[in-house]
Amino acid sequence: MSFDADVVVVGAGAAGIAAARALLARGRTVRVLEAGGRLGGRAFTDTESLGAPFDAGASWIHVAERNPLTPIAQGMGFTLRDERRRVRDILLVRGRPATAGERAAHDAAAEAWEAAAEARDAAGGEDIPLAQAVPRGGPWDATMAYWFSTIISGVEAERFSLRDYVATGLDGGNLQVREGFGTLVARLGEGLPVTLHAPVARLRQDGAGLAAEGGWGVLRARAAIVTVSTGVLAAKGIQFEPELPDEVHAAIAGLPQGLLSKVVLRASGEGRLGLGPFSRLGRMVEGPGDHAMSWMLWPWGRDHAVGFLGGELAWQLAQEGPAAAEAFARAELARYVGAAEVARSFAPGAVVTRWAEDPLFLGAYSHARVGHYGARAALRDAAPGDGRLRFAGEACHPRYAGTVGGAWESGEHAAAAIDATLG
Ligand SMILES: Cc1cc2nc3c(=O)[nH]c(=O)nc-3n(C[C@H](O)[C@H](O)[C@H](O)COP(=O)(O)OP(=O)(O)OC[C@H]3O[C@@H](n4cnc5c(N)ncnc54)[C@H](O)[C@@H]3O)c2cc1C
Structure with missing residues (x-):
């Protein structure tokens, strides 16, 4: 059977971009399928509405001291503002x-x-x-x-x-990015093999691999990393075949999106x-x-x-x-x-902003319901299809959930896991 890529990454937000970069660095072939018309997902700098960059989603590089995006932003020459204490004027x-x-x-x-x-x-x-x-x-x-x-x-x-x-x-510290946090994340996705306007409606087992399908066509890969929000997963924005195991459904249900x-x-x-x-x-x-x-x-x-x-x-x-x-x-x-x-x-x-209404997000970031604090690790470690399907994204980070840095690390984590599975 021939594959279009080793790994298909669903979603070109921070987690998807980080996963794709990590896989490429390991010599894997990758295709990223993004439903929307831009890179960055919930890190989005709107440069049109106000005549100046406005971060509609993420705007602070949180826990700057150990956020993987701090040295990246510095290395790329972005202008950062340290906001250690938020005093009310x-x-x-x-x-x-x-x-x-x-x-x-x-x-x-x-x-x-x-x-x-x-x-x-x-x-x-x-x-x-x-x-x-x-x-x-x-x-x-x-x-x-x-x-x-x-x-x-x-x-x-x-x-x-x-x-x-x-x-x-x-x-720890919080940094703002003059050019926009979304600008930074989108720039990190430039040059990656991303197809925009390619919503994945169905992800199904296909022989030894997986097939991602949508109105745009079919893409076959040996493995997949899904990075869409838990809001999108809970709303069944993607149909999985076979159906996801009960414990994965439980983890998703335990991590709804807040707003x-x-x-x-x-x-x-x-x-x-x-x-x-x-x-x-x-x-x-x-x-x-x-x-x-x-x-x-x-x-x-x-x-x-x-x-x-x-x-x-x-x-x-x-x-x-x-x-x-x-x-x-x-x-x-x-x-x-x-x-x-x-x-x-x-x-x-x-x-x-319209994060709640947008079917590609259905909220801002996840929190655990009472009694479901273990759901983040459960979703991060879920490996259906003999480990060929992995989840990544902010919700999968037990420490830095709800942040771009957490999404980024989660994408890298899933990439390493998939790389190990593929051998
Ligand atoms: C208002 C707001 C303020 C925030 N403030 C901060 C902040 O200051 N600092 C911080 O660190 N974080 C902040 N966050 C959180 C941060 O933006 C997210 O944690 C992070 O960007 C999530 O990245 P992700 O890759 O997990 O998911 P996403 O960015 O949601 O990426 C998933 C991608 O999948 C795509 N997609 C959805 N469905 C499909 C489909 N069926 N097929 C293909 N693609 C699909 C989406 O379009 C999206 O691009 C904020 C978020 C919001 C909304």
Whole structure:
């Protein structure tokens, strides 16, 4: 039987690009099939909507000290900005700036929140919802839950495995990329044997190998690495033949996608609200049902403001559409500067990310459901078809899940495993 390549890689995001590069470096022949019209997946720099690069997906190189993309970015001459501490330039408490005492209480609550999660995890026992492990009822506790879980992880703490939260916690430095993190990832995919607009509808066993099929045709390979999101896998975006083993289905179901959305407004005048580049705005969450946004203003001195919203609110606004998200964002900004100033300082319209609605992603990044913290390793180690089929992507990284660096390492890991299987 003849094959088109040793390995077919499904998806040209960070994991797929890393896997393809690693396989080629090992002397394997590779074909990458990407459903969309571009490289990079959830690392995507939009250079058209705002007249300046805007990272619609990933924007920080997290845990920069040991992220494989840090030295790569440096070596390629990208401009990086170290953002070790994210201090709020404006921290709002019930409509007014926080006092020094309130800021100190805010910072102490953050430390206490993280310490409680870590201590409860270290104590062992059953996995529990993150929300049950952390302080509750203090003046800043709802704010911490909102910031650490709903926004950063894209899911409410009530539905998030404590074990997974602690295991995948991000420490260390954060770097922003002036040219765009998506630009960096896409550049790393340039020159690879990628076919765009080639959605894989079916991946089936084919003699001693696998056949990837779609409306574009058929591609036969000795092995395959699938890097699509767990949202796409759970929605059966790819049909597997034979059907995947139960434990793989269980791992996928244990790792749903959370949601982080960005709403971007452009300045209309020169005033910039009197705030400098990279200014941060945040506010106290006043209790259950109060959905706050977090803001980063004028990155790299550019004329746009990026609002972040996560979890249930983000899913709800994704359903309601971009106009609802824009209205929500303007109302949130008005809390800081008043509605008249928002109308004066920002042009009409907004750029709203659509990760939830896009069938190629169906969310932002994964979290483990309570009791499913082992699912990441299970998906990473799954090797159906005598090891000829492997999964990779952010969800498969037990330590750096939800990041580009984690996706990258996961792709390299799957490539090494497939290479060993092929002998
Ligand atoms: C709003 C947002 C903010 C984020 N912020 C950060 C951050 O600051 N730092 C960070 O490190 N990470 C961040 N992330 C997470 C990071 O972007 C992801 O963890 C990472 O990019 C995932 O890479 P991947 O290769 O696993 O998956 P993907 O990037 O999703 O790649 C999978 C590819 O498969 C393709 N595909 C889907 N279905 C098919 C099919 N049937 N056939 C063929 N191809 C298919 C998709 O189009 C996609 O290109 C963020 C994500 C979002 C959405």
